[in-house]
Amino acid sequence: PSHPLALAGLPESTETPTYSEVLEARSSRVxxxxxxxxxxxxxxxxxxxxxxxxxxxxxxxxxxxxxxLEEEWEHQRYAVRDLDRITGGQGRAAEGV
Structure with a gap:
């Protein structure tokens, strides 16, 4: 089932998780x-x-x-898609991607 933090932002949700909470939830799912x-x-x-x-x-x-695995791959692609432009071409190489 979805982690409760995945439901944050829905109309019935009142709290935004902290970055630490998100990292902890992701770590546990991984x-x-x-x-x-x-x-x-x-x-x-x-x-x-x-x-x-x-x-x-x-x-x-x-x-x-x-x-x-497909979702993970697409999230990774989205997360690093602009690194080359942002870092002047050093992003993907620096990330080991």
Whole structure:
């Protein structure tokens, strides 16, 4: 399920999380996926789970994992997309990207 901080900014939310809270939440989610990847089997990846946005629809665990990794990749691309321009061409090289 979504982390409660992911719901910040919705009409029913009254508080904006601090940067530290966001980093802590992200760290815990990264650890959760890392721990899962350390023990997952091919059989596990073929398992079915209901889609949280469409509970009557089933997705494989592998499909869910692809979504997580694709989202991470796109967030990374967005975060570093302007580094070359901002740093005069040194951004991506300096970041090791």
């Amino acid at each position: 650890a959760m996926v890392t721990d899962f990847l350390a023990t997952v089997t091919a059989e596990d990846l073929g398992g079915k789970r209901s889609d949280p946005n469409a509970p009557d629809w089933e997705e494989t665990v592998l499909s869910c994992l692809h979504t997580i």
